[in-house]
Every structure is written in C-alpha cells, then in structure tokens.
Amino acid sequence: MSSPASAVLPSSAVALKYLEHFCIHNRLYAQCSVALAGVLYIPFLRGAVSLPPPKQVRRRKGGKHNDAEPNSIPSLFKAYSEMIPRYMTLSCNIWALRSLLQSTFFNPDIECNLVSAWLNPAFAVLNSIAPTDQYSPIRALANRQPRLGVLWLGAFLVNVAQPVLRDTRNGMVALDLAASAWTNTRQTFLTLPMGSNDGTSVSRDDECRLLFITGSECHERPPVWPWKPFGSTNLSDTELTIQQHARCASTHCLQYESWEWMLTDGRTIRDLQNAETTQIYKPTSKFTPQHSAPESNPPPPSDYDYDLLSQLLSESATRGIFGWLRSTGYPENERAIYQHSWIDLEGTDEEEVDDKMSDGKVGPNGNQVQVNAWLERTAEGSFPAREYGAC
Structure with a gap:
C-alpha cells in the first residue's frame, strides 16, 4: 500500500504515541524496548529491517496492569520520548x-x-x-x-x-x-x-x-x-x-x-x-541478574573450537x-x-646509510653514529653561517 505524495508524515512524538497505543492494545510491554533496540541498526542494514513478530502477554489475574508502575508501557514511552533524539543521533553513526x-x-x-x-x-x-x-x-x-x-x-x-x-x-x-x-x-x-x-x-x-x-x-x-x-x-x-x-x-x-x-x-x-x-544512553530501569541455583549450573563446555x-x-x-x-x-x-x-x-640492513633521521632518533635501519657526526659538525661550524629571524 503506497501513501499519496501529499500525505503529511507524523512527527516523532506522534509516531511514538502511535507505537505506545499499539503496544498497549496488544499488551506487548517490554517488547517495545526490544523493537526500539533493533531499529537503532537500520543504517547498518541500509533500511531493510526484519523484526520478529511480537507475542501478546496474557493478562494477569486480579486486574489491569498499573500504568504508574516503572516498567509499564506509558512509563517506558515517557522515558523514550526524552531519549529519542539521543538514540537517533547514535543510530546515525x-x-x-x-x-x-x-x-x-x-x-x-x-x-x-x-x-x-x-x-x-x-x-x-x-x-x-x-x-x-x-x-x-x-x-x-x-x-x-x-x-x-x-x-x-x-x-x-x-x-x-x-x-x-x-x-x-x-x-x-x-x-x-x-x-x-x-x-x-x-x-x-x-x-x-x-x-x-x-x-x-x-x-x-x-x-x-x-x-x-x-x-x-x-x-x-x-x-x-x-x-x-x-x-x-x-x-x-x-x-x-x-x-x-x-x-x-x-x-x-x-x-x-x-x-x-x-x-x-x-x-x-x-x-x-x-x-x-x-x-x-541511560537505563530506564534497574537490571537485576537472575542467578541460577548452584545445583543447576551447567558444566563447563568441553569443546571450545x-x-x-x-x-x-x-x-x-x-x-x-x-x-x-x-x-x-x-x-x-x-x-x-x-x-x-x-x-x-x-x-x-643496518649498514644502510641513507636512512631518514630526526631529533636523535633513527629508523629501523639507522646508524646513531651518523647523527652524532652531524651534531659535531654543526657545533664546530662546518656549515655556512646563516641568519635566521625569530619564530
């Protein structure tokens, strides 16, 4: 389906609101965060992005999801609205x-x-x-x-x-x-x-x-x-x-x-x-790693390849x-x-005599003796006198 040429594209704020309503309607919750992380890489893929289909989350018994909770969809999108310009800047690079x-x-x-x-x-x-x-x-x-x-x-x-x-x-x-x-x-x-x-x-x-x-x-x-x-x-x-x-x-x-x-x-x-x-990038919520019980830890891999x-x-x-x-x-x-x-x-070949040298350093083929000889000739006035202006 193609949109007419005269169609006005929504602003980023309006588009984010559309996405918020979609996520609330389909009860996607944290999957919206995953999708946002994926679209950051659109420039990597030259615009061709294929995201896995979202999965609906069953409603919890005992009532609706509290929109005031830190990880609720409205709360997540409120944080995203403040960070979208920074995400876009990062995504462009x-x-x-x-x-x-x-x-x-x-x-x-x-x-x-x-x-x-x-x-x-x-x-x-x-x-x-x-x-x-x-x-x-x-x-x-x-x-x-x-x-x-x-x-x-x-x-x-x-x-x-x-x-x-x-x-x-x-x-x-x-x-x-x-x-x-x-x-x-x-x-x-x-x-x-x-x-x-x-x-x-x-x-x-x-x-x-x-x-x-x-x-x-x-x-x-x-x-x-x-x-x-x-x-x-x-x-x-x-x-x-x-x-x-x-x-x-x-x-x-x-x-x-x-x-x-x-x-x-x-x-x-x-x-x-x-x-x-x-x-x-600022985390919108605290992350608490889930540690397995000691008896459930998998054995160390035997084939590292x-x-x-x-x-x-x-x-x-x-x-x-x-x-x-x-x-x-x-x-x-x-x-x-x-x-x-x-x-x-x-x-x-360290016998090579045509190496480039400067400030007392020598190239890998250099001979420090040549530098010392040059400095001695300079000190003895072996070169024609010249006048130099102040730097």
Whole structure:
C-alpha cells in the first residue's frame, strides 16, 4: 500500500504515541524496548529491517496492569520520548554503534602483547555456546557490560552481532572518541588519566597520550588500536614535545566539550557538555541478574573450537600501536622491539646509510653514529653561517 505524495508524515512524538497505543492494545510491554533496540541498526542494514513478530502477554489475574508502575508501557514511552533524539543521533553513526559493541571486550589493564591471552578465552566461551541457544551470548555480553546490554540485544535481533564479533575476533576494532564520551564508555587507553613519572622516563602509554593531545607530527589522529603499549621510554629518547610536557602530564587529559551537527542548509546545531546531553544512553530501569541455583549450573563446555595458544591478536595489536607510536623512528635502545618478528623489521640492513633521521632518533635501519657526526659538525661550524629571524 503506497501513501499519496501529499500525505503529511507524523512527527516523532506522534509516531511514538502511535507505537505506545499499539503496544498497549496488544499488551506487548517490554517488547517495545526490544523493537526500539533493533531499529537503532537500520543504517547498518541500509533500511531493510526484519523484526520478529511480537507475542501478546496474557493478562494477569486480579486486574489491569498499573500504568504508574516503572516498567509499564506509558512509563517506558515517557522515558523514550526524552531519549529519542539521543538514540537517533547514535543510530546515525554506524561507526559509533560498532565501537560501543566492541568496547565490551576492552580492558584498560591489558597491554598490547597480552591481548591474545585476554580475548582468546572470551571467544572460546562464546564459540562453545550452541547455535540453538540464542539468549546465552546476549546474557554473557550484557553481564560483561550491563549498560550496553540493550545494544547487544538489538544487534542480535537484526543479525548485526555476528559480523561485529567476527571483526573483534580478527583484531579489527572500531574507535569513536565522541561515542565514548557520550556514553561514558571506555574504548581505548587513550582516554585514561596520565600517570606519574620520575623525570627520567615516561610510560609509553602516557607518551602516546601526549603525542596525540599535543598534535605532534604524524600523531594528529588517535590510534585505532585500543590496547596500550608496554614499558617506558627514556625522556632523552622522546620527542621534544614529550620532554616539554612529561613533568606536567597530570594536568593533560582528553575532555569532552561539545559536538556539532552540520545541516544541509549550512547551519549547525551545537550541543555543549552538560549532565543531560553527554549521556546518550541511560537505563530506564534497574537490571537485576537472575542467578541460577548452584545445583543447576551447567558444566563447563568441553569443546571450545578455538586456538587458545594463538598469538595473532597480540601480534596485530603490538605492531599496530608501536607503528603509530614510532611512526617517526625508533630510539637506538629499542632495537629489540623493532627487530622482533611481530614488528617485522628484523631483516633490515643496518649498514644502510641513507636512512631518514630526526631529533636523535633513527629508523629501523639507522646508524646513531651518523647523527652524532652531524651534531659535531654543526657545533664546530662546518656549515655556512646563516641568519635566521625569530619564530
């Protein structure tokens, strides 16, 4: 059935009222929440969404459902009417939704070389769940991060979850700093507070943070690898920007300020930070997990169908974050790192003399002696004198 071209489409408030009346008439109750979670993924599916048919709930004996109860349909829709603009904003950003789902697996304490040890058991358990048990994966993921459980529910409902899980299992993780701020969700080590240092060295994760915050050369964009690098760097081997700010690192951090929506007519809508707008998703009711009795707990799965000894995830994460951190070259004392097979630079010829070098750093093929010789010639005045104006 096609509507006439002159038909006036209902506003979001009127459409929500239609849906509320439909849910009340058919006694759908919480199923309306499930449907709303599913339609968030319409952009994923290019508009083709197929939701399972709703099931009517039998009337309870002893009277009608009290509309004043927190989980009654009118109460749910009243909360939805306030959150619809935020849901729509989130739904318009496919990358943001994907990043929120994948943040379920993020642990800020895990270093890049230990990612496999962290994620392999998680996917082994998920792979061991029988395909006919459609609710257990949702429970497992929601229990890991309850605030995002509704997003996983919608993702499984419209068959978006499996591609997201597959990409996460293969080390392809999305990162959206704005979505992380909107939902107050950790997605990367980059948003964690700075640590302290002893004045002689700086942790490599703090080094990454300072490089990004200060917009240092080749580090204007955040690393897409969420796992922090291990170890520390001598301050004398870091960029000049790091040496300048390392001692005041505790005062540097990423802080959400605002976002702007650019309209087709050239105007923009700016949303400043405040308690109401920064939280795009807020649970409308408290969730109490249902725990089974001890005697009913299922036995641990015996067939994991997963290579627990694989190091591919650690290798990918380590190569990625160190490639971003050392995009301008490695210090000489990090030879063991850039020659490691995971970094894939161990076969380079260290006798090569045409390497690009800067600020006392050398590339993987570099020779520190050349840098020292250049500095000595400069100090002795071996180059023609030139006049330079003030910066």
